[in-house]
Amino acid sequence: MSSQNKIFLSPPHMTGKEFSYIKQAFDTNWIAPLGENVDKFEHQIASFVGSKGAVALSSGTAAIHLALAVLGIKKDDKVFCSTLTFIASANPILYQQAIPVFIDSEPETWNMCPEMLLKAFKVAEKEGELPKAVIVVNLYGQSAKMDEILAICNHYGVPVIEDAAESLGSSYKGKASGTFGKLGVYSFNGNKIITTSSGGMLVSDDKELINKAQFLATQAKDKASHYQHSTLGFNYRMSNILAGVGRAQMEVLKERVFLKRSVFKKYFNELSTLPGLEFMPELEGTVSNRWLTTMIINRNKSLVSSREIIQKLVENNIEARPVWKPLHLQPLFKGRKVYLRDDRFSENVFENGVCLPSGINMDSSEQDRVINLIKKSMSVVMS
Numbered sequence: 327m328s329s330q331n332k333i334f335l336s337p338p339h340m341t342g343k344e345f346s347y348i349k350q351a352f353d354t355n356w357i358a359p360l361g362e363n364v365d366k367f368e369h370q371i372a373s374f375v376g377s378k379g380a381v382a383l384s385s386g387t388a389a390i391h392l393a394l395a396v397l398g399i400k401k402d403d404k405v406f407c408s409t410l411t412f413i414a415s416a417n418p419i420l421y422q423q424a425i426p427v428f429i430d431s432e433p434e435t436w437n438m439c440p441e442m443l444l445k446a447f448k449v450a451e452k453e454g455e456l457p458k459a460v461i462v463v464n465l466y467g468q469s470a471k472m473d474e475i476l477a478i479c480n481h482y483g484v485p486v487i488e489d490a491a492e493s494l495g496s497s498y499k500g501k502a503s504g505t506f507g508k509l510g511v512y513s514f515n516g517n518k519i520i521t522t523s524s525g526g527m528l529v530s531d532d533k534e535l536i537n538k539a540q541f542l543a544t545q546a547k548d549k550a551s552h553y554q555h556s557t558l559g560f561n562y563r564m565s566n567i568l569a570g571v572g573r574a575q576m577e578v579l580k581e582r583v584f585l586k587r588s589v590f591k592k593y594f595n596e597l598s599t600l601p602g603l604e605f606m607p608e609l610e611g612t613v614s615n616r617w618l619t620t621m622i623i624n625r626n627k628s629l630v631s632s633r634e635i636i637q638k639l640v641e642n643n644i645e646a647r648p649v650w651k652p653l654h655l656q657p658l659f660k661g662r663k664v665y666l667r668d669d670r671f672s673e674n675v676f677e678n679g680v681c682l683p684s685g686i687n688m689d690s691s692e693q694d695r696v697i698n699l700i701k702k703s704m705s706v707v708m709s
């Protein structure tokens with residue numbers, strides 16, 4: 327069995343056109359973190375998602391860091407952040423020496439729970455110290471409940487940073503995911519829906535913030551022919567070579583979303599009737615890019631645990647993983663404040679969640695291999 331091809335969780339998928347844009351960079355000798363590919367890639371993203379400005383960066387993490395920096399987040403400021411997410415959503419809070427406060431997820435989107443967010447705001451208000459920003463994550467392509475979350479944040483006058491690293495190509499009520507906050511973040515890491523091998527993008531309708539981010543990303547160089555610096559900057563711009571990869575990848579983004587959704591649909595059609603198996607929902611009015619197909623195993627209805635299913639798949643040369651470990655459970659964030667629901671939803675998803683192989687270059691027989699193994703491992707019935 328394990329002699330069969332390895333099936334990966336979300337491998338990169340090149341279109342073949344990347345080389346022509348990379349070649350352009352070489353032909354014109356623009357091998358710097360600026361040039362035509364960078365400009366064109368920024369325009370492509372901005373026009374695709376409908377934002378006024380975009381700046382291409384070396385990673386999604388850098389984009390989150392700059393979002394905090396341009397909002398003026400500094401030492402000891404509080405920043406609210408989804409707890410059910412990848413560590414990169416919150417690490418930049420620590421880069422700024424600010425204080426993360428984590429918010430639980432809710433069952434309809436697996437993302438930030440508006441009730442817990444409101445509770446956190448009320449406590450912060452009573453303590454006389456509101457957060458300076460809220461980082462909202464759109465997990466595995468699914469948008470958070472943006473209307474409810476924005477209503478709360480607007481009421482308190484606190485800006486939202488939308489971590490849309492996993493949700494490029496998704497939408498919420500007809501508007502692109504990543505364009506709801508003051509600033510939005512995309513990632514082009516190797517495992518994301520499109521990739522530049524490593525890269526990120528910061529978007530906003532506020533041109534001033536985008537210009538400021540671009541300034542900070544290029545060492546905060548003052549306008550002078552000599553090298554003069556008055557503020558602390560970073561080296562965070564995207565290489566013109568990698569932006570060439572991004573240009574070709576953007577051309578197929580729409581098709582990628584369709585194919586990712588087809589992968590999900592096949593899993594759903596084959597597996598959703600198994601007792602105890604529940605796929606990540608899609609909130610009404612939203613379209614998820616279904617970057618990863620994920621599910622939870624309801625232990626009241628299944629004798630088999632999520633970890634047993636993962637083990638079974640891994641033994642058969644198939645990459646499957648638990649859902650992100652909530653940040654409030656990470657040793658790095660031990661002792662940090664967290665607002666949990668009574669059902670501790672994020673912890674429940676972590677314990678019982680499975681991420682399934684969702685590569686769009688996975689062929690039908692490979693996906694059948696995954697499906698049949700899940701059917702087999704879940705065939706143990708309750709007596």
Ligand SMILES: *Cc1c(COP(=O)(O)O)cnc(C)c1O
Pocket residue numbers: 385386387388411412414415463489491492512513514515524525526
């Ligand atoms: C991938 C990811 C990031 C970080 O993006 P990089 O480009 O890898 O730095 C941030 N947040 C989430 C939710 C991610 O999945």
